[in-house]
Amino acid sequence: MKNSNDSTVIDVPLTTGSSKSKAAASVASRQANAGGMKRGLGVFDFVLRLGALGAALAAAATMGTSDETLPFFTQFFQFEASYEDLPTFQFFLIAMGIIAGYMALSVPFSIVCIVRPAAVGIRLVLFILDTVALTFATSAAAAAAAMVYLAHSGNSNTNWLAICDQFEDFCQNISGAVVGSFVAVLLIMFLVLLSAFAIRNTH
């Protein structure tokens, strides 16, 4: 605001052609402003993308290393719990891996959007893929959360017993992984919202 006032004060004593050149200058400065805002949005997009990458990677790693073997065993059986026992957790691990991979692959395109704020096509493609990634990550996180809840509290109506009484470390691990995945979901949601604002101010 202050900047544009200053430039007006300087421009006043100029010739009659000045109103035209002033208008052109104001358009140029507005465009520069929009470019700066878009660049800021692009940097924010880049940071969010790195955050989502980290959260998804952490969730996948926590889930993948979550096996626990109890320190007692019978002659025929050893008590062990790992993510491979439940298909939902396998899906969770694969989904978080895919999300992390997508985020890593999309980082260069995000940088292109910072360097060239006018590249609308890349933004649109990123927006569509982000929306799909959001749905995918949410479904994996929610399904795993439902299973973690069941593992913690069980269900007496269906005779499904809580397994967390025996496998405490395992349950702490899978709970942590679910928390990490929901952090990733939140970050991707902000990415999607941000993209819309970046697309809006394009022309």
Place this chain on the structure above:
Amino acid sequence: MKNSNDSTVIDVPLTTGSSKSKAAASVASRQANAGGMKRGLGVFDFVLRLGALGAALAAAATMGTSDETLPFFTQFFQFEASYEDLPTFQFFLIAMGIIAGYMALSVPFSIVCIVRPAAVGIRLVLFILDTVALTFATSAAAAAAAMVYLAHSGNSNTNWLAICDQFEDFCQNISGAVVGSFVAVLLIMFLVLLSAFAIRNTH
């Protein structure tokens, strides 16, 4: 290229004012075109919203009426299954009710966007709420899908037995509800993608 050459040939014998009026006409027709496209997007948005409303309502109704009582009982116990036995299905019912309510409430705003294609503020608010609704609906659908899978096939590692052998009708109902909710999720996803294109062509 050929077209512009033709028009040059035709325009040569006209008065000098014609080039200006022609330019104005072309700008006006381009703006009318953009308005028409935005109106088309608005109508599509309206139809998708009604579809998501129907799908969410159907999912909620199917889940809500999914109790089954087996035709035999002991002295102390009657075998009965309903959505109330599993907290995940209660969450599913509430979430689908909220999604249906939001879709019904947003229909008038969608109509406003058809009548006044330049109303950007409403579009942005709808876009943000749609994104939140997408995440919410996806989490409910995915959590319920995980439980339905468990009810169908059980899990031998954790000694959770499949309950669908006894409660066939119940399981068919909850499966149908999950399918309905995923239809709603798909429609809301298209709504979000559509909104971005509508926002983009605003100025």
